[in-house]
Amino acid sequence: MRRSFLSVGAAVAALAFAAQTQAATFAITNGRVLTAGPAGEIAQGTVLVRDGKIVAVGANVSVPAGAQIVDAKGGVVAPGFVAANSLLGAVEIGALGTDATVDNPELSAAFDVQYALNPDSFVIPVARLGGITSAVVTPRPASRGGDGDDGHSHDGAEDLTAGGGASEHTHGLFSGQAAVIQLAEAGDPLVRAKVAMVAPFGERGAALSGGARGAQIVLLKTILQDVRAYARNRAAYERAGFRDLALSKADLEALIPVVEGRMPLIAVANRASDIRAILKLAKEEKLKIILSGATEGWRVADEIAAAGVPVIINPIQDRPAGFDSLGATLENAARLNAAGVAVIIEGQGGAHRAHETRYNAGNAVAYGLPYEAALKAVTINPARAFGVANRVGSLEPGKDADLVVWSGDPFEPLSRPQLILVRGESQPLTSRQIELRDRYKDLNTAYPAAYSK
Template identity: 35%
Template structure:
């Protein structure tokens, strides 16, 4: 048994314990309680003067698939040859040796979601992984963590310049609908064949990848900045009865009531950015506050390498400048992020039974002076300053 003792423990699930003890046994949190008494025989990590928190969760980035240092050699984010590629799997492209994983640990990020970029209307599977390991298959928490889709300027720019669809927003929406309708037809043929009412269709990997989306087992995660693109995603999700996450959601504050009414979730960011393209004209730090105030479940992302993954906590801190309450800002990179990923039973708070993914810091995570001192994943020390 390992005891992290004497620190200021932000459980996220309840009160701050100062001082508090976190007990770890067999890769899991065994207990969390106030004080500094530890069981006899336990190995002790002295956290006196430190903040103890659950590991941070970056709900949207491209670590390992847009590799640090490299340019085109290590960039596998976008398959520019076909605008509809839901069958692509991030697990086949993520390099666990990417320096971005080390950067994540240095910033206290113990879980992240990585995957395709936004050049394609349907880009492929996204992947939730722990940030320590040498074989990606052994780092996986959830596969897939959703199917990536994109609306707005990126698919238009990627294909329209070559006189290919989508050259307009209408075409992007039509291609998305077409792929979903084809997958529905494929599902119907499979069901009929299983019931003896026809022959089994030839395997269709594109449609097969969308079946879990149609069954609401995983969300469709749609890149959308402008309010009109966000509402197009909502319209299509309603039409096909899909679970929907809006990625970026830059102008979500303009339609926050609509998103809340339809149970749409948002992964907001990158927060540390300028108006790098026309779709970011309406960017504001108040976005997260408005979305949260309307009741939209949200997480904060870095979109690494757009913002380096180690600045996830600072990104959430900046959302506070826009009015997001401190508690919600902390939750946006811990338990609320875990909830959006469907991993809240394992991650996001310091509670008995959860994975022992724990970060020790020398100050509050939103203070720019704060340094990450030590990181544990599944109870194992994986990074130390």
Template identity: 25%
Template sequence: MLIINGKILTMTGKPVECGYVRTEGKVITEVGTMSALDKRHKGEEVLDVDGAWVMPGLIEAHAHIGICEEKWGAIGDDCNEQTDPVTPALRAVDAVNAMDPAFHDAIKAGITSVMTGPGSANVVGGQFVFMKTQGRCVDNMTVLFPAAMKAALGENPKTIYGDQGKCPATRMGAAALLRRTLLEAVQYRKDKERGRLDREDFDKEPWMPVLQRVIPMKVHAHRADDILTAIRIAKEFNIDITIDHGTEAHLVVDEVKASGFPVIVGTDLTSRSKLEIQNMNFKTNKILAEAGVLIAVTTDHPVALIQYLPLCAGLAVKEGLPMEEGLKAITINPAKICRVDQRVGTLEAGKDADIAIFTGNPMEVFTKTLYTIIDGQIIYNGMKDDDEFTLPPLNAGIDNPKAVHAENE
């Protein structure tokens, strides 16, 4: 495929005001200006976007899509195993339903990949997966698994297990339980390295990539004290974490910056339904970014619907986050945080051909998605049922690149 006459936002530098993107198979092969395009190339599908914004596919860094399904209520809710506060062996790939209609909503919004996994009922929830939004078989949609180990501090595990008369009933209990679990995993690793094990432990093995810092521990933490506890524990065990939600991270911004850990902020597009999110504000993004903290914006789908991801970034921009940082917070930043930036998050030769094409800035409410391309294939064509913004069909040709066709295909 050859996409021409677009405003190309590679997310690696300044936009190319009139440029092209060429793909071959599932990867991007070229990105450049129209003046540098070799027009002798023939025999490929040509998509003339006539000034539309061409971006890397958007990325949701924290969601429960496919696990907490829309429409099906309790029957479709596989988000939380509320029978044991420590469940590291749970695997998101065993619960994601690729038929969840939210995947289609994501695609329509230009979202091409997501990090999805267990919820925050448990102190240790299980293993996340980073996956594409298009497909029917999770195994074929997977980009990285395991991608992170979920942990949670604060109200959720404290309330759920405290109400059952179990530990953790307090924040001290949650922290102690997490420390005990990590300490047991560290001892298991030592015994394994010294050949002292008769067999592998089903609940300890999932911790090995975390202890080796291959993947992070993904910590649900809203309140400032929970954020600091997460950082404290990560330093004690020399592991990497992402701070997920980080509602009060702006109140301890110096400590968060000093930790070096990224924050996946949000969702702020919801009600203040519990005490620990009373200080939520879209300004958190600006404050953290100005301090040099790597941030991504999240919907925490289905807390806010996944298709509102670019709007959440837009609201952060409205509250002072620079425009470019808003776009990075839903493209290259989540790719880096989720450790998949070698494949997605930018438009560069060699990266996956995951591309979103919009009528304008996707963070603006009236912007429409024209095309969503995943692995080099057009998965969503917004022109089929919308003739207000006309574009030429495929194979319009390069010789007359500005020709606009009335008929949409």
């Protein structure tokens, strides 16, 4: 039985070549394997990959003859992280002065972020070096800046806007439809489109509804009634034999999966009272909900858990950005998890700091969130919430070989990825930042000719 043995570093180039054949069989051995699945943590395990899929994970995996062996040398093997609430592929470097938003005030629910994706965005390699191999790209309403009233933290010109224009239009109650992408260097980034609808609540939702929180709930219920009426009477609508409806045909069509419970609604809110109102609305209208923001989620954790609603949070949100988040605490993630809520941890901002997802998870652990729960919060929990757990989110047979070999604990800032696989294909361990660093770090190296003129 003959096998080739490679160190992690040597494996990167070899696996890149092997992946081109789409017939690579290789085993990553001698690593501490964090599966984020039923197998839990394996102190010293093997992950066997064939044709871009995981075929076996365990401590005693039989490696077939001819398989290439990658020695992890005691490093940590973990699933690729899933960046929730990201704008990866949907924004670029705002400092260039180019348009960093996608703005269409005539579309709301029908806005579909999949058509705005740019796989060549410079921020994608940076996120990938943070262990992120998949992302949920989430449209959001225009913000007033800073740690905004829309439930998100922001990085300058990162707002991707759909329907965020004049507040008197009810179509602005929805920001559009999210998509899941993969962060491979090459190939179509789209994994699944239309994974969720986004709607801001709280102060931002009130502003879009004329200034009152109660008005937003009433408007939403009216819109949902219109969607159901339209779905039952498409023929009458087409022949102009139907009453006036609040939304366009495109928006009505886009909301049908929401009212039927097939598409989750990402409800962006921070205040405990707003969260209670959202849970009540979801129960009355039979909606599938994902909470986002939830700075005061810990105050209503038992109610969220009872409703079976997952929550996307920034666990380092510890200062009030307004009256919506007076109850901000670094223990939010731990308290939600203790109540039985499926916690999803997002990075700082939407794209440029998405790589900080792992730092946020580590901080949540420091403030009481169990390590295994933190791992699931950046892997299997977002994968389940957005309907792609059959492909990503854990190291299990049959799933895509999206994984990272780390030099140490992935939540430790000094740890670095040694090997990144997306669908079994090795990814570059570099980014524009690193290339610029290497180009100019030696001041004695001559600049290119253009710089001497």
